[in-house]
Amino acid sequence: MKTCVVVYSNAGKAFAYAQEIAQNKQADILRIEPKIDFKGFMRYVYWGYKASLKRSVSLNPDAIDLSDFEQLIVVAPIHAGRICAPVRSWLFTHRSYLKNVSIITTHLDKKNPYLDAVEALEKEMMFKFTEIQSKVIE
Numbered sequence: 003m004k005t006c007v008v009v010y011s012n013a014g015k016a017f018a019y020a021q022e023i024a025q026n027k028q029a030d031i032l033r034i035e036p037k038i039d040f041k042g043f044m045r046y047v048y049w050g051y052k053a054s055l056k057r058s059v060s061l062n063p064d065a066i067d068l069s070d071f072e073q074l075i076v077v078a079p080i081h082a083g084r085i086c087a088p089v090r091s092w093l094f095t096h097r098s099y100l101k102n103v104s105i106i107t108t109h110l111d112k113k114n115p116y117l118d119a120v121e122a123l124e125k126e127m128m129f130k131f132t133e134i135q136s137k138v139i140e
């Protein structure tokens with residue numbers, strides 16, 4: 003099955019994990035790139051705010067054409083208990099042609115897989131992910 007791993011990564015950890023998945027599944031990889039991004043302390047302020055208030059963000063166009071992929075695996079960092087704003091915006095932007103999409107939340111909290119964050123997004127999008135997983139990234 004032609005698969006693409008889609009990921010937003012601020013500090014590179016989620017991206018490294020996405021690369022692992024892509025290698026194991028011989029999949030392509032697409033990095034979600036917001037037009038505005040912050041590193042260091044400001045990322046907590048900016049992305050924490052965007053995630054908490056469910057703000058959409060402007061993204062650069064996809065670097066690859068996703069139309070001929072049969073499966074997408076979205077690696078979704080958790081920000082402030084929610085799916086991070088860049089992944090959220092990307093999913094909404096592509097909502098009309100999403101079909102077979104799995105999602106893997108990445109987070110620091112070892113006790114919380116943040117399934118509620120995925121379920122909340124599913125309701126908003128009126129969409130069901132094929133599979134939901136979670137991965138602690140330290």
Ligand SMILES: Cc1cc2nc3c(=O)[nH]c(=O)nc-3n(C[C@H](O)[C@H](O)[C@H](O)COP(=O)(O)O)c2cc1C
Binds near residue numbers: 011047083108
């Ligand atoms: C703004 C912000 C908010 C975060 N909020 C949470 C959180 O609520 N729970 C959690 O377990 N991890 C949280 N994290 C940690 C990230 O989910 C984790 O470091 C991320 O999945 C790794 O992706 P990266 O490549 O962008 O660093 C947060 C990180 C940032 C930058």
